[in-house]
Amino acid sequence: MKIVVAPDSFKGSMSSTAAANQIEAGFRSVDPLLEIVQIPMADGGEGTVDAILAAVGGERVTVPALDPLGRPITACYGWLAASKTAVIETAAASGLPLLTADERNPFLTSTYGTGQLIKAALDHGAETLVLGIGGSATVDAGTGCFQALGVRFANAKGEELNMCGGKLGEVEQIDVAELDPRLRHTRIQIASDVTNPLLGNEGAVVVFGPQKGLREEEFSAFEKAMTHYAQVMSMTTGTDYIHAAGSGAAGGFGFTLLSLLKVEMKSGLLLMSEWSRLEERIAAADLVITGEGRMDAQSLYGKVPVGIARLARPYEVPVVAFTGQMSGEMTTFQQEGLALVCPIVDRPMGLDEAIREGEALLYEASARLMETLRLVYR
Numbered sequence: 001m002k003i004v005v006a007p008d009s010f011k012g013s014m015s016s017t018a019a020a021n022q023i024e025a026g027f028r029s030v031d032p033l034l035e036i037v038q039i040p041m042a043d044g045g046e047g048t049v050d051a052i053l054a055a056v057g058g059e060r061v062t063v064p065a066l067d068p069l070g071r072p073i074t075a076c077y078g079w080l081a082a083s084k085t086a087v088i089e090t091a092a093a094s095g096l097p098l099l100t101a102d103e104r105n106p107f108l109t110s111t112y113g114t115g116q117l118i119k120a121a122l123d124h125g126a127e128t129l130v131l132g133i134g135g136s137a138t139v140d141a142g143t144g145c146f147q148a149l150g151v152r153f154a155n156a157k158g159e160e161l162n163m164c165g166g167k168l169g170e171v172e173q174i175d176v177a178e179l180d181p182r183l184r185h186t187r188i189q190i191a192s193d194v195t196n197p198l199l200g201n202e203g204a205v206v207v208f209g210p211q212k213g214l215r216e217e218e219f220s221a222f223e224k225a226m227t228h229y230a231q232v233m234s235m236t237t238g239t240d241y242i243h244a245a246g247s248g249a250a251g252g253f254g255f256t257l258l259s260l261l262k263v264e265m266k267s268g269l270l271l272m273s274e275w276s277r278l279e280e281r282i283a284a285a286d287l288v289i290t291g292e293g294r295m296d297a298q299s300l301y302g303k304v305p306v307g308i309a310r311l312a313r314p315y316e317v318p319v320v321a322f323t324g325q326m327s328g329e330m331t332t333f334q335q336e337g338l339a340l341v342c343p344i345v346d347r348p349m350g351l352d353e354a355i356r357e358g359e360a361l362l363y364e365a366s367a368r369l370m371e372t373l374r375l376v377y378r
Contacts, residue, residue: 001373003027004285006039006278008304009047010293010324011135012097013358016040016047017054022359023289023322026366030374039276041290041304044191044249044268045134046091049078052130053087055276056080063120065093068109068137073098077117085128086121090114090250091135094144096212099137104213106139106222107166111253115148122182132191132268133250133257137212139204139222140165141229141252146260150178165251169225174236176260188261191268193303196248198230198241198255199223204248212251226252233259269307282308283315287373291322291362295333295341309337322365324354342369 005027007019014022020038027034039055042048049060058080065075078087091097093113096104114131121129138144143153143163152175153161161167196202205214205223214222230252234240237259241247246265247255257263273279282288290305305321312319318339326343333341344365345354354361 001286002035002037002284004037004039004278004281004288006041006288006290006304006308007322008041008043008290008292009045010291010358010362011046013293013324013355014362016042016051018359019291019362022362023291023366026363027370029363029367030370037281037285039272039278039281041272041308042132042191042268043134043193043304043307044089044132046089046095046097048089048132048134048191048268049076049087049092051272052275053078055272058087061120061124063117065113065116067098067113068094068111069099069103070110070112073113075113075117077121079121079124083128084125085130086124086126087130087132088114088117088121089132089135090253091132093117094138095135096137097135104137106209106212106214106251108164109138109212110140110144110164111136111138111142111250112144112148112163115145118145119149119180122180122186126186128187128189130189130191130271131257133253134192134194134268136250136253138165138253139209139212139214139226139251141168141198141204141226142250142254142256143168143171143229145253146179146256149180149183151176151260152178165222168229171229171232174233176236179260183261188257188263189271190246190254190257190263190265191271192246192249192254192265193268193307194249194254195245197243197245198247198252199227202248204252204255207248208251230255267307269304273311278308279311282312282317285317288312288317288319289322289366290319293323294325294327295321295323296325296327305338306333306336309333313337320369322362324358324361
């Protein structure tokens with residue numbers, strides 16, 4: 001059998017590279033002679049840098065930055081010297097994994113550290129930026145990032161604000177005169193598989209706020225503040241990206257990127273597909289194995305497993321997805337082209353234990369699946 005192994009990360013448990021290794025190891029424990037191609041995937045979130053470096057080579061560059069709560073850390077971006085391309089993921093300096101569950105608070109968190117990474121990459125000579133905007137701990141509409149890059153956000157008195165999600169409702173003036181001029185001459189690709197608009201029931205606050213620590217009773221006030229900020233930005237730039245697909249990504253980061261820069265919004269999955277020749281390899285395969293930590297309604301918005309199933313459908317190659325948790329009907333995923341979704345947890349256990357044991361659980365689930373396949377294909 002020719003098998004393509006192309007999982008996303010299992011967030012909080014293992015990277016996409018680690019997941020691919022465990023899947024391959026589990027399969028080979030049953031049949032060492034399988035022809036397996038690993039293509040670790042990412043959708044613009046955590047693991048994007050590693051996945052791209054695995055696909056095309058390059059190096060990691062480590063720089064000082066601030067985490068979502070303004071604490072000093074070191075963070076990495078990917079560097080592709082031949083094309084002078086920097087690959088940056090918002091999750092590296094502004095991501096959920098940098099905070100404990102108790103620290104998650106969109107009123108306080110900021111994307112400032114992501115702006116520091118962008119500036120460092122420009123200082124390094126980057127002519128192309130690939131910015132993955134998944135996995136953020138923020139709902140600050142990217143204002144922190146742009147503050148680090150020279151944009152001034154001020155209140156009604158003209159006082160500069162130290163931007164975070166809780167300051168969006170205070171913004172009355174946006175001065176872009178000092179925005180780093182190098183950005184005007186830099187090709188910028190935004191890698192994200194989120195197509196949600198900025199506002200409303202499918203927007204940044206309602207859909208993505210809860211995972212970043214926002215409580216339901218806070219939705220209304222935060223949505224009002226986000227609406228106010230969006231109106232001020234639209235009046236400042238003379239543009240209106242409030243309803244644009246992807247403007248709600250990364251807590252509204254997509255909206256400000258579209259408003260202030262000339263960017264190319266690209267599916268993170270399709271970007272990875274191009275660089276890794278994923279579709280070509282799927283077409284030549286007998287089976288595709290993918291997966292992610294949790295599969296639910298959001299998975300249908302173009303997350304890696306569903307996106308891969310859609311790529312494979314024209315070639316009639318079956319796609320199986322492993323997952324740590326599944327919410328929703330299997331028939332829904334089958335309609336998108338997934339032949340099977342396999343939860344990897346095989347006994348009663350809490351979430352924390354499942355996350356700790358994720359690699360072992362995935363290995364065991366892969367071996368079980370291969371044992372079944374061997375019966376079918378014998």
